Amino acid sequence: MSNQWKGYTTKLLHEGHRPEPVTGALTQPIYQTSTFVFSDADQGAARFGGTEEGYMYSRLGNPTVDTLAERIAVLENGEMGLAFGSGMAAISHVMMALVKSGDHIIASDALYGCSFALFQSILSERFGVNVSFVDTSSVDKVEAAVRPETTVLYLETPANPTMKLSDIQALSRLAKAKNIKVLVDNTFMSPYLQRPLELGADVVIHSATKYIGGHGDVVGGLAVGPKELMSKIKRSFLKDLGGVMGPFDAFLLLRGLKTLTLRVERHCSNAMEVAEFLKGHPAVDQVYYPGLSDFPQYNLAKKQMHGFGGTLSFVVKGGLEKGRAVMNSVRLCQLAVSLGDVHTLIQHPASMTHAVIPKEERLKVGITDGLVRLSVGIEDVNDIIEDLDQALSKHA
Incomplete structure (x- = not known):
């Protein structure tokens, strides 16, 4: 092509x-096979010897x-x-x-x-x-x-x-x-x-x-x-x-x-709306999302990225206890690690994906106990926001 x-x-x-x-x-x-058949012994030797292109074994x-x-x-x-x-x-x-x-x-x-x-x-x-x-x-x-x-x-x-x-x-x-x-x-x-x-x-x-x-x-x-x-x-x-x-x-x-471009565009548009909602919520201290105009590196984001992505983080007022309470209260968002899924996923980095990092090192780079990571999915964005609002408001 x-x-x-x-x-x-x-x-x-x-x-x-x-x-x-x-x-x-x-x-x-x-091609669900572990191995590939050679036409004769010479072909097998040639492929393993590197003198002939072709498949030999699926690890190779x-x-x-x-x-x-x-x-x-x-x-x-x-x-x-x-x-x-x-x-x-x-x-x-x-x-x-x-x-x-x-x-x-x-x-x-x-x-x-x-x-x-x-x-x-x-x-x-x-x-x-x-x-x-x-x-x-x-x-x-x-x-x-x-x-x-x-x-x-x-x-x-x-x-x-x-x-x-x-x-x-x-x-x-x-x-x-x-x-x-x-x-x-x-x-x-x-x-x-x-x-x-x-x-x-x-x-x-x-x-x-x-x-x-x-x-x-x-x-x-x-x-x-x-x-x-x-x-x-x-x-x-x-x-x-x-x-x-x-x-x-x-x-x-x-x-x-x-479907990468279609999905990612939806992730991005949803994440922007969610970030703006979280930024104005009284139970949230800070929102980290490159698409927000007050993000410290907003201009760099516009220069080297073609969109701002579907993942963001936010700090819940009240630290670890309130953060955990919010995650335990979501109904639509799924409490799970990973990101980039069609479903919205929420997790607590300090005790999950980044637990292996010593606390003093985590705190130096801003991974506080109240930090929550949200991979915004492709659901209807109003439903995502409604779910986050009820979970946050319950523990504000």
Whole structure:
């Protein structure tokens, strides 16, 4: 498919998509197989020897999974994509390919709890990689943290759950001048709203479980970057560490991609209305959403994002006790972790997704006991607001 289409939704539906050549099936078939038969022994030897292209074993490659990887590369405007069994598998495989003992990583100080644990408890404590958690909203603070052995700058923007932004373009310029690779977790935005590679990043990572899947029925991860690096990960780290995606999961994610733009637009419009409602509610102290005009980095959000996303956080007056009471009082919103689902999900980061982070570290980056994260779904927005209003008013 030629790169002739200008509209992003058209590109999403058509580029990287081909009807199945034997039957003409429009929808990608599910190649639910563990292994592939060779025509003869010479072909098997040639494929394992790397002199002939083709499939051998689904841990080494699968047509359904490869189609998803091709599609995400198109949507992120990158050279090559890879699919993994989860978002954390994507992060860990890419990091293993880029760092070694003695190297130094700079990471956003406000990170998803499992990403923090990967860097702190595994890469740092077990494998000798030095990690500095830095306020990446400040280019000066990042520059001050750079060492001669710094190899990776890892950004989560918007940050989970504080929504703090990092200037991808400015930080990428800084990193390139110092030969540092920039990785961006783009889960909160999806490729529709933010494309970090176009802003200078080297690798973009997604928990495809979230907006890309969108229906709460699949776990997966995706990464897009330079062909040389992605090929190295596929033939070595993905093959030997084995964090692969299954073909049925890839099929579900391919299905989810077809409605990505429609869903995300609804998530965004709903989230904006919910954020404005929460901002005016007497039981709420603070609302963190990049689309609010008084958000500290509103201008940066408008510059590097094509929309403000469907996730926000807010602080309930009364701290942990009141926050828990509100979450226990919702009727429509679902008390569950994850985000990007068609359903509205509400959760408490300090005791759930970010519980692994020491309290003093959480408080430094604004993850207080009263902070509630809300992934706004695609229900009728008045129903979402009505549910939040009754839960908040009950405990105001």
